[in-house]
Amino acid sequence: MLIVNGVSVVYQNRKKVLSDVSFSVPTGTITGIIGPNGAGKSTLLNSILGVIPHEGGATFDGVSLPQMAKKIGYVQQKSKVDLNFPITVAETIGLGILPRLRLFQRLSKKKYRHEIESVMDRIEMTEFADRQIGQLSGGQLQRVMIGRCIIQQPELILLDEPFAGIDAHSEATIMKILRELKAEGKTILMVHHDLNKVSEYFDNTVIIKKNLIAAGKTDDTFNSKNMSAAYGLPMLEV
Numbered sequence: 376m377l378i379v380n381g382v383s384v385v386y387q388n389r390k391k392v393l394s395d396v397s398f399s400v401p402t403g404t405i406t407g408i409i410g411p412n413g414a415g416k417s418t419l420l421n422s423i424l425g426v427i428p429h430e431g432g433a434t435f436d437g438v439s440l441p442q443m444a445k446k447i448g449y450v451q452q453k454s455k456v457d458l459n460f461p462i463t464v465a466e467t468i469g470l471g472i473l474p475r476l477r478l479f480q481r482l483s484k485k486k487y488r489h490e491i492e493s494v495m496d497r498i499e500m501t502e503f504a505d506r507q508i509g510q511l512s513g514g515q516l517q518r519v520m521i522g523r524c525i526i527q528q529p530e531l532i533l534l535d536e537p538f539a540g541i542d543a544h545s546e547a548t549i550m551k552i553l554r555e556l557k558a559e560g561k562t563i564l565m566v567h568h569d570l571n572k573v574s575e576y577f578d579n580t581v582i583i584k585k586n587l588i589a590a591g592k593t594d595d596t597f598n599s600k601n602m603s604a605a606y607g608l609p610m611l612e613v
């Protein structure tokens with residue numbers, strides 16, 4: 376289980392953007408983090424990862440997250456990927472293997488190539504293996520980032536708005552892979568924007584607006600009272 380405990384964040388401009396956020400995410404589930412623009416969703420993910428200064432912290436099965444970094448897969452916002460870096464689709468996916476290796480350990484070329492090929496097949500990118508990542512559509516690029524994440528064989532997968540600005544086919548392909556990972560017992564936590572898909576995609580939902588508004592099973596949390604608290608308007612008939 377992922378336990379997030381008392382996370383607060385104050386940026387250098389002294390603005391408090393997260394205040395004492397605590398919740399838990401059961402192993403083997405897909406959980407969405409939702410909330411209005413500027414609610415602190417990306418900040419929460421970055422605090423859980425431990426990559427920005429924060430109070431509080433997160434553990435997974437009792438281990439603090441920085442201590443299990445190699446078992447955490449992270450797919451950052453697409454807009455933050457450096458597309459000028461000269462690297463192909465296959466090479467990008469191959470980078471995901473590195474955290475699995477011990478110092479100076481190398482996979483045999485055959486095993487390395489086979490693993491990359493099977494991931495490219497899974498994300499439906501085989502025909503683009505040698506293409507530079509700067510020459511992909513948004514949806515293709517996001518599938519490659521998912522590929523780099525899954526080849527790492529992480530236990531916990533964090534994604535920041537993986538569906539922002541991508542085509543419906545890529546979204547469906549990624550969602551299918553995430554459900555397969557869930558069936559394998561992986562734990563998935565993602566920032567998400569599209570409220571129309573919340574019930575369909577997420578077992579659990581975390582709703583924030585600087586503070587935690589609600590966290591738990593989507594059936595229990597995704598209701599007009601909580602949406603009204605987060606977004607300010609009674610938006611949903613549920």
Ligand SMILES: Nc1ncnc2c1ncn2[C@@H]1O[C@H](COP(=O)(O)OP(=O)(O)OP(=O)(O)O)[C@@H](O)[C@H]1O
Pocket residue numbers: 386387388392410411412413414415416417418419
């Ligand atoms: N590095 C930073 N320094 C100062 N303030 C920041 C920084 N990063 C984010 N913020 C501010 O913190 C607040 C939360 O930002 P964050 O990106 O976490 O929200 P979000 O819910 O992910 O928003 P969105 O849905 O628009 O992506 C915002 O007011 C933002 O302007």
